[in-house]
Amino acid sequence: MYRYDQYDLTLLEQRTAQFRDQVVRRLSGALSEEEFLPLRLQNGLYHQRHAYMLRVAIPYGTLSSAQLRVLAEIADRWDRGYGHFTTRQNIQFNWIRLEDAPDIMDRLAEAEMHAIQTSGNVVRNITTEHFAGVAADEVLDPRPLAEILRQWSTMNPEFTFLPRKFKIAISASTTDRAAVKAHDVGLYLYRDERGEPMLRVLVGGGLGRTPMLGVVIREALPWRHLTTYVEAVLRVYNRHGRRDNKYKARIKILVQSLGAEPFAAEVEREWALIKDSPATITQAEYRRVAAFFALPPYADQAGPDAADVAARQAGNPEFARWCRRNVHPHKVAGYASVTLSTKPGMAAPPGDVSSAQMRAVADWADQYGFGEVRVSHEQNLILPDVRRQDLHALWQAAEAHALATANIGLLTDVIACPGGDYCSLANARSIPVAQAIQARFQDLDYLHDLGGLTLNISGCVNACGHHHLGNIGILGVDKNGEEWYQVTLGGRQGAAAAIGKVIGRAFRAEEMPEVIERIVATFVAHRHGDEPFSDTVQRIGLAPFKERVYALAGEQP
Numbered sequence: 001m002y003r004y005d006q007y008d009l010t011l012l013e014q015r016t017a018q019f020r021d022q023v024v025r026r027l028s029g030a031l032s033e034e035e036f037l038p039l040r041l042q043n044g045l046y047h048q049r050h051a052y053m054l055r056v057a058i059p060y061g062t063l064s065s066a067q068l069r070v071l072a073e074i075a076d077r078w079d080r081g082y083g084h085f086t087t088r089q090n091i092q093f094n095w096i097r098l099e100d101a102p103d104i105m106d107r108l109a110e111a112e113m114h115a116i117q118t119s120g121n122v123v124r125n126i127t128t129e130h131f132a133g134v135a136a137d138e139v140l141d142p143r144p145l146a147e148i149l150r151q152w153s154t155m156n157p158e159f160t161f162l163p164r165k166f167k168i169a170i171s172a173s174t175t176d177r178a179a180v181k182a183h184d185v186g187l188y189l190y191r192d193e194r195g196e197p198m199l200r201v202l203v204g205g206g207l208g209r210t211p212m213l214g215v216v217i218r219e220a221l222p223w224r225h226l227t228t229y230v231e232a233v234l235r236v237y238n239r240h241g242r243r244d245n246k247y248k249a250r251i252k253i254l255v256q257s258l259g260a261e262p263f264a265a266e267v268e269r270e271w272a273l274i275k276d277s278p279a280t281i282t283q284a285e286y287r288r289v290a291a292f293f294a295l296p297p298y299a300d301q302a303g304p305d306a307a308d309v310a311a312r313q314a315g316n317p318e319f320a321r322w323c324r325r326n327v328h329p330h331k332v333a334g335y336a337s338v339t340l341s342t343k344p345g346m347a348a349p350p351g352d353v354s355s356a357q358m359r360a361v362a363d364w365a366d367q368y369g370f371g372e373v374r375v376s377h378e379q380n381l382i383l384p385d386v387r388r389q390d391l392h393a394l395w396q397a398a399e400a401h402a403l404a405t406a407n408i409g410l411l412t413d414v415i416a417c418p419g420g421d422y423c424s425l426a427n428a429r430s431i432p433v434a435q436a437i438q439a440r441f442q443d444l445d446y447l448h449d450l451g452g453l454t455l456n457i458s459g460c461v462n463a464c465g466h467h468h469l470g471n472i473g474i475l476g477v478d479k480n481g482e483e484w485y486q487v488t489l490g491g492r493q494g495a496a497a498a499i500g501k502v503i504g505r506a507f508r509a510e511e512m513p514e515v516i517e518r519i520v521a522t523f524v525a526h527r528h529g530d531e532p533f534s535d536t537v538q539r540i541g542l543a544p545f546k547e548r549v550y551a552l553a554g555e556q557p
């Protein structure tokens with residue numbers, strides 16, 4: 001993975017020293033809260049319902065085992081022993097004291113981590129596939145380009161005061177595991193017929209109160225123009241974005257109001273001015289960065305080990321189930337990628353991982369892989385390179401740490417924002433609803449029979465839990481000071497992304513497990529063979545679901 005050079009280190013040292021001084025001045029009263037606010041937000045420090053919250057960047061979701069141990073240390077020394085992994089592959093600490101924040105920043109910097117640009121109207125953490133570089137179905141490794149974009153966007157003076165936050169995702173698989181279409185700029189990396197890496201550029205995706213999927217504005221952009229092209233997009237946005245209205249300030253609104261074609265034309269005009277400038281990525285620069293992502297020294301593991309795994313599965317249905325859902329094909333024979341579920345149900349809210357679990361995962365990354373861990377936008381942790389012969393041992397270890405729930409991609413693999421338990425913007429809580437549903441669907445055999453089914457929960461319209469993209473989406477709404485939940489159906493993530501539709505009036509928290517059960521029962525009643533949930537919804541529409549759900553109270557939807 002990428003290692004910092006002297007420039008990176010100097011930049012972080014200077015930034016943490018500057019931030020320490022800002023905190024000291026705030027604590028002494030020399031800076032008012034109003035003056036301090038933009039300074040802390042530049043460093044990922046929010047003020048939430050109970051305490052300060054620190055969001056630490058995990059560039060394209062990649063961590064070393066050593067970095068994960070530092071996150072565990074931060075959780076223990078300065079928080080309450082856990083962290084929350086988010087849908088943008090970052091980690092948040094919820095119980096930070098302001099006076100500790102500079103020490104935490106220093107500790108992060110020592111481990112080549114930081115919280116810069118994890119909030120504010122800037123280019124946020126660049127996200128990508130959690131199986132980047134190792135997935136069997138990947139066309140190319142997106143990480144070198146993600147890293148180049150990261151370096152280009154970090155403290156880029158031209159883009160530190162954008163009209164609104166700006167999110168970029170890049171994917172290089174045909175399935176798209178990075179929710180590319182829900183980003184301000186979405187990038188698909190592919191090879192053209194001559195084998196040259198090319199980019200398809202989408203703009204104007206985003207969730208929040210006006211959910212939209214990105215539209216393609218450029219096909220076949222040669223990879224070396226990545227930064228100049230994205231720069232042109234940002235310049236057009238910077239020039240025309242609606243700074244006068246926070247709710248209309250995202251690029252999606254601009255693209256919608258200008259129209260995708262005129263927007264693209266303006267980007268092309270802007271790009272013509274900087275295309276082939278020194279900012280164009282050279283072969284040498286690409287190679288330099290790509291060298292950090294060179295394949296680790298895989299051993300030839302093919303053959304008998306695979307048979308061993310098969311034999312163990314035959315004798316152990318639980319292990320077999322875990323292999324089916326949580327183990328993913330690797331591009332190198334004899335290896336697999338493993339998803340460790342952070343969704344055991346009542347034991348922990350989605351995405352929450354304790355320091356003990358973090359340390360265990362770091363140890364497994366060293367023991368069974370090459371010291372690397374990934375964070376998925378589904379808020380799970382991934383060990384990218386596990387020898388197949390070690391799968392059984394890893395499974396047992398993960399079981400002991402409540403990280404082996406065999407539910408990846410299933411109904412209980414709930415994606416949820418922290419909601420009203422932590423977030424001061426929330427209309428309703430997310431975590432208790434997630435847990436009540438998880439508790440209702442504990443029968444793993446039944447869940448496996450239902451097949452892939454995504455459930456996403458957000459505590460307000462900001463959509464941090466990507467509820468629009470869930471096959472079933474739940475949105476917390478406020479009705480006269482009470483918590484209610486609106487349900488959407490038909491959302492999808494991935495290459496065939498779709499935004500879900502609201503089914504009718506909202507429900508009370510205690511109704512939610514029953515509502516989900518009725519939705520699932522309707523699916524089971526109409527399903528053809530092994531059809532996935534989202535295909536059934538697409539085929540039969542919302543009406544049968546509405547009928548069944550609202551029959552509950554004998555009411556009209």
Ligand code: HEM
Pocket residue numbers: 046048053085086087088092164167182183206207208209250416417418423425462463464465466
């Ligand atoms: C301190 C707590 C948080 C605050 C104050 C916050 C605030 C916001 C706001 C205001 C938006 C709407 C932006 C817009 O549409 O213009 C938003 C969107 C979003 N946030 Fe959060 N958020 C928080 C925590 C989280 C967490 C925990 C996650 C992941 C679990 C997350 C991921 C996202 C995502 C994915 C979006 C929507 C995607 C988009 O439209 O770009 N945020 N957040």
Ligand code: SF4
Pocket residue numbers: 417418419420423424425426427458459460461462463464465
């Ligand atoms: S969706 Fe709303 S409640 Fe949930 S984290 Fe985002 S801002 Fe907070």
